[in-house]
Amino acid sequence: MADQTGQKPFDQIISEISTALISSDANHTLIHIQDALATLGTYCDTDRCYVFEFAEQVTEMSNTFEWCRTGISPHMDELQNLTDHDLPWFFEQMRTHRVMIVDDVDKLPDEAGDERAEFQREAIYSVICIGMVMGEELIGFVGCDMVDRRRKWTDIDIRRIRLVGDMIANTLQRIYAHEELLNVQRRLETANQLLQSQATLDGLTGIPNRRALDERLHTELRRALRHQRSLSLMMLDIDHFKSFNDRYGHLKGDEALKCVAKILQQQCQRSTEFVARYGGEEFVIIVADTEFDQVVELGNSIVEAIEAECISHQDSDISSHLTASVGLHFERPNVDERSIDEWVQRMVESADKALYAAKMSGRNQLVSSARAAVLSTDRNRH
Numbered sequence: 001m002a003d004q005t006g007q008k009p010f011d012q013i014i015s016e017i018s019t020a021l022i023s024s025d026a027n028h029t030l031i032h033i034q035d036a037l038a039t040l041g042t043y044c045d046t047d048r049c050y051v052f053e054f055a056e057q058v059t060e061m062s063n064t065f066e067w068c069r070t071g072i073s074p075h076m077d078e079l080q081n082l083t084d085h086d087l088p089w090f091f092e093q094m095r096t097h098r099v100m101i102v103d104d105v106d107k108l109p110d111e112a113g114d115e116r117a118e119f120q121r122e123a124i125y126s127v128i129c130i131g132m133v134m135g136e137e138l139i140g141f142v143g144c145d146m147v148d149r150r151r152k153w154t155d156i157d158i159r160r161i162r163l164v165g166d167m168i169a170n171t172l173q174r175i176y177a178h179e180e181l182l183n184v185q186r187r188l189e190t191a192n193q194l195l196q197s198q199a200t201l202d203g204l205t206g207i208p209n210r211r212a213l214d215e216r217l218h219t220e221l222r223r224a225l226r227h228q229r230s231l232s233l234m235m236l237d238i239d240h241f242k243s244f245n246d247r248y249g250h251l252k253g254d255e256a257l258k259c260v261a262k263i264l265q266q267q268c269q270r271s272t273e274f275v276a277r278y279g280g281e282e283f284v285i286i287v288a289d290t291e292f293d294q295v296v297e298l299g300n301s302i303v304e305a306i307e308a309e310c311i312s313h314q315d316s317d318i319s320s321h322l323t324a325s326v327g328l329h330f331e332r333p334n335v336d337e338r339s340i341d342e343w344v345q346r347m348v349e350s351a352d353k354a355l356y357a358a359k360m361s362g363r364n365q366l367v368s369s370a371r372a373a374v375l376s377t378d379r380n381r382h
């Protein structure tokens, strides 16, 4: 209800601002805090109203909101990061009593010399600061200044300032909680991304692992079936890697695996090509939508590039350098009653058989599944 001058009562306006604050977003929240200070300043007939927030366990403070009557100079910009070395008496008052009420700045005690000088610099005659408390913690204060005139602060002034202080403290608590929530959310997203990449990348070589391969193979098969395009799978296995490890040690073995992974990535840079570590000393290359001859060419150039890297392997009976064998399965999948899993299984088994044939027929070479079938028939014949 409005009074005789047509003004709404102070408590009613503050209650309206408080209601608006509860449902407002971050930007409007700041405007509503500013409105609350303006209402406080106007109703209490002060010259300046402001909020300071404490930091570093109430040893530092900054002016974060300020309202000034027309003609009164603002000081917010210069009142940042003030410490208890700058204003020791003031900090002590706030920490101990959580209020500071000064009717006459000239009558401040001797130990408040720094404070008196600061208030006089700002032409403040009377000042009042009421602490804002969150739980048990002093988080800041709401203050009012009288400029160029003295004033005896009344109980009504104190009640009004405290009311606005409580409302702002609750609002700041909500803002802090929201910011903290956003921070936690950001940290969770980063952790999730890391977990995701750790779950799909091989720890030693940094290339996709078997899990990633599985996903990609299913995706590529679906695409190949949909568009009636070819799909190839190459399984690569380092030759005599056990004897390499035995002669040069496991660490050198790890280095060799990293080197092979790097060669594979260099050789397979098209978007239709995908390289993964299958496990142990085995790697897999998926090649989508590429003709058989080109896939064979790519496979052969991988075999050559690995030997050309000249990683010494004195215990190999094929070459004095590390070599690898490749089994290739080329497929033009047709839509039939087979499930994707069955298609995947067929391709992997077939490439694996071809790899076995490559090993059996001398290593350091590529064998395709078609030739592997011929080789196995030959073997049966002998």
Ligand SMILES: Nc1nc2c(ncn2[C@@H]2O[C@H](COP(=O)(O)OP(=O)(O)OP(=O)(O)O)[C@@H](O)[C@H]2O)c(=O)[nH]1
Residues within 6 Å of the ligand: 204, 237, 238, 239, 240, 241, 242, 243, 245, 249, 250, 251, 252, 253, 254, 257, 279, 280, 281, 359
């Ligand atoms: N250094 C190292 N060695 C590995 C790793 N994973 C598997 N190996 C080794 O790879 C070797 C594979 O040996 P085998 O499966 O007997 O095959 P191979 O000696 O390569 O013989 P062929 O495949 O027939 O040419 C084993 O000695 C494994 O310990 C690894 O991450 N690091």
